[in-house]
Amino acid sequence: MTEGRAWTLLAVSVALLVAGVWLVRGNHYAHLHRRVEAAYLLYLQEWDAQHAAVFAASEWRLEVEGHNGSVQLLPQTFKSKRVAVPAAAAGPTGSSSGAAIDAGTDISSSRNSSSGSSRRRAVQSWLHDFRTDMLLPLLFPALKSAPLLDQHRVAHSKGALWRPVLPELRRARGMTLVAKDGATGVESRLDLGKVVFARERTVPAGGEGRCMYDQKGVWQADNTCGVHEYLSALCVKVSRDPATGHYAVDTELGGGPGCSDDSGWELGAWRRLDPRNGRINGRLYLPSAARNATTFTVKHTRDPSVRERDIVRRTAPNMEHQILFHALGMAMCFMGAVVLLSVGAFAAPQLLRRLRLWQGAAGRKKARRHGGKDSDDEMD
Incomplete structure (x- = not known):
């Protein structure tokens, strides 16, 4: 390693360290996590105190156009996410309704933690929803029979194919959600509108290759990408009027009736069908996992x-941007440290020797400047 390269690498390492520290300090997101954690604790307290018991005692069933009878939704109970809170804040949650639990703590540890608010412990609660599985074969019992087309090829598909995508799945059917309030016994009917179980639509792809491999679609003659999708899940969030006990579909939270941002707060979640693997003799088949x-x-x-x-x-629209640049800053700091250590390990002796030579040359020049006059005086 030459001297010029060593000084260049040293300057690059310092620049990487400075830029990395600047990115890390400017894109920290710990305060957003603390804000979400504090809000989640308030959500748990409100849920236990006002909504959990009444919602768990209600009854729900689904009525679908063209289907005789109704589909009963079964209650489900599961634990919420753990949230770490100070010991002083964990007490009211545990005594609000008896549903909240302290995970991984016993009586002795809780007494010790109550002595100081700096101690933290995990808090959970019980969440409730109503659900039914295998809705598609329940509403379309005729689709349970084995396909008659190309029996040999279907038999050797290892159960990956189920039934061809029939027109019945693309026909819109009205859905109505019927609720019976657990506290007042009031019955509510919630119209969910028309729902289809399979659809074909056009999506932007940017070329035939991307349409086939990225979007799992078929490139059309008009230079558009057509994809086939089937309905994999339906989720609706509801709100309750505490005065009357009536339920209604909630569209204010998130902007839609769905339960999460994964589906864009829409009612249904869709899965893409791959025509390369699911098409036999020109007919597109549903995977058996759709049931x-x-x-x-x-x-x-x-x-x-x-x-x-x-x-x-709402609170972190640029969370991904901050996480990306924070990680980039950490990587730059790491690279700068590695380059700096490399320069120190391989080029430090040569740089130190050059510095000693510079210091020696400067010292001789200074001694020559001041010692020259003394030598002249001695000669005289």
Whole structure:
């Protein structure tokens, strides 16, 4: 390593360290996480105190156009996400309704932690929703039979194909959600509109190759990309009027009736069909997993898991941008440190020798400047 290269690498390492520290300090997002965590604790407290018991005691069923009878939705109970809170703040949550639990703590540890607010512990609560699985074969019992087309090829597909995408799945069917309030016994009917179980639409692709491999679509003659999708899940969030006990579909939280931002707060979540693997003799088949993936779920709009997705969407619109540049800054700091250590390991002796030579030359020049007059005086 020459001296010029060593000084160049040293300057590059210093520049990387400075730029990395600037990116890390300017794109920190810890305060956003603390804000979401504090809000989630309030959501848990509100859920336990006002909504959990009444919502769990209600009854829900689904009525679909063309289907005799109704589909009963079964209640489900599961634990919420853990949130770390100070010991002083964890007490009211645990005593609000008896539903909140302290994970990984016992009586002795809780007494010790109550002595100081600096100690933190994890807090959870019980969440409730109503759900039914395998909705598609329940509403279309004729689709359970094995396909008659190309029996040999279907038999050797290892169960990956189920039934061709029939026109019945593309026909819109009206859905109505019927609720019976657990506290007042009032019955509410919520119109969900027309729902289709399979659809074909056009999506932007940017070329035939991207349409086929990235979008899993078919390149059309008019230079558009057509894709086939099937309905994999339905989720609707509802709100309750505490005065009357009536339920209604909530569209204010998130801007739509859906339960999360993953589906754009829309009612349905869709999965893409790959025509290269699911088409036999020109007919597109549904995968057998579609029978188990078609679910219908009802959640309360005050559910902490639903509200957390909403607050993340509102409070951190540039979270991905901050995380990206924060990670980039950490990488630049690491690279700068590695280059600096490399320069120190391989080029330090040569640089130090050059510095000693410079210092020696400067010292001799100074001694010559001052010592020359003394030598002249001695000669005289």
